[in-house]
Amino acid sequence: MSDSNPAPSLYAAREPIYPRRVSGPFRNLKWYIMVVTLGIYYLTPWIRWDRGPSLPDQAVLLDLAGRRFYFFWIEIWPHEFYFVAGLLIMAGLGLFLFTSALGRVWCGYTCPQTVWTDLFILVERWIEGDRNARLRLHRQKKMDFRKARLRLTKWVSWFLIGLATGGAWVFYFADAPTLAYDLVTLNAHPVAYTTMLVLTGTTFLFGGFAREQICIYACPWPRIQAAMMDEDTLTVGYREWRGEPRGKPRKTDEPGTVHGDCIDCMACVNVCPMGID
Numbered sequence: 001m002s003d004s005n006p007a008p009s010l011y012a013a014r015e016p017i018y019p020r021r022v023s024g025p026f027r028n029l030k031w032y033i034m035v036v037t038l039g040i041y042y043l044t045p046w047i048r049w050d051r052g053p054s055l056p057d058q059a060v061l062l063d064l065a066g067r068r069f070y071f072f073w074i075e076i077w078p079h080e081f082y083f084v085a086g087l088l089i090m091a092g093l094g095l096f097l098f099t100s101a102l103g104r105v106w107c108g109y110t111c112p113q114t115v116w117t118d119l120f121i122l123v124e125r126w127i128e129g130d131r132n133a134r135l136r137l138h139r140q141k142k143m144d145f146r147k148a149r150l151r152l153t154k155w156v157s158w159f160l161i162g163l164a165t166g167g168a169w170v171f172y173f174a175d176a177p178t179l180a181y182d183l184v185t186l187n188a189h190p191v192a193y194t195t196m197l198v199l200t201g202t203t204f205l206f207g208g209f210a211r212e213q214i215c216i217y218a219c220p221w222p223r224i225q226a227a228m229m230d231e232d233t234l235t236v237g238y239r240e241w242r243g244e245p246r247g248k249p250r251k252t253d254e255p256g257t258v259h260g261d262c263i264d265c266m267a268c269v270n271v272c273p274m275g276i277d
């Protein structure tokens, strides 16, 4: 190839996706699931459970130093870990069952990557507006005061969510009120700060920037789940035989022109958080 006609790059930069707001029963179900799952994650370490003197009163506690796992009225010792393994196997089988019957419900509703990304998009929409406003802001090259203010507000909000997420995680491993006090007074163990820092950073990056890239490049589940689906599985997808030839019927169409059901309105593209096109 001559110098005047350089080889095209094999790398295409990611185009950020700005899904449009949607409403309806399935979206409402997704909001409920988000509230419940995030509520469980953030609040569980603060639930108290009286086990009597000399035992921790935290309902769910992974006591690594004492080699105990406390779960409400259950106490699991290391040699009883097969209970947890059995539970995980049952959860895995349940996931396979739901996937073969209902398709990508795990990915769509309950995967942590989905739930946190959804939360980050919600915050982004509150601050920067719906799809068109966000697209305009993204395409605006000049970093004026308004763009800087919106971007900074969004990133600080995302950071605080990441911090709360990392913070909640370490509370599962120690008495939450004591650890919270130690963290604030800078007396906590360095491992607690390091763990919080790593989880804050990964939440910020995965929910704010990587989003669907985690599903496409990092997650093994999409490679596996297709093996559990057949023609009876409920899947959301474009059926070419039904949609094509796409386009709205027009007065100028030749008599007898056939149209598929797809009117090419781009609504499905504009709302898709995975960026179908």
Ligand code: SF4
Pocket (backbone or CB within 6 Å): 106, 107, 108, 111, 112, 113, 114, 214, 215, 216, 219, 220, 221, 222
């Ligand atoms: S592809 Fe993986 S990371 Fe993405 S939603 Fe599904 S399980 Fe979660």
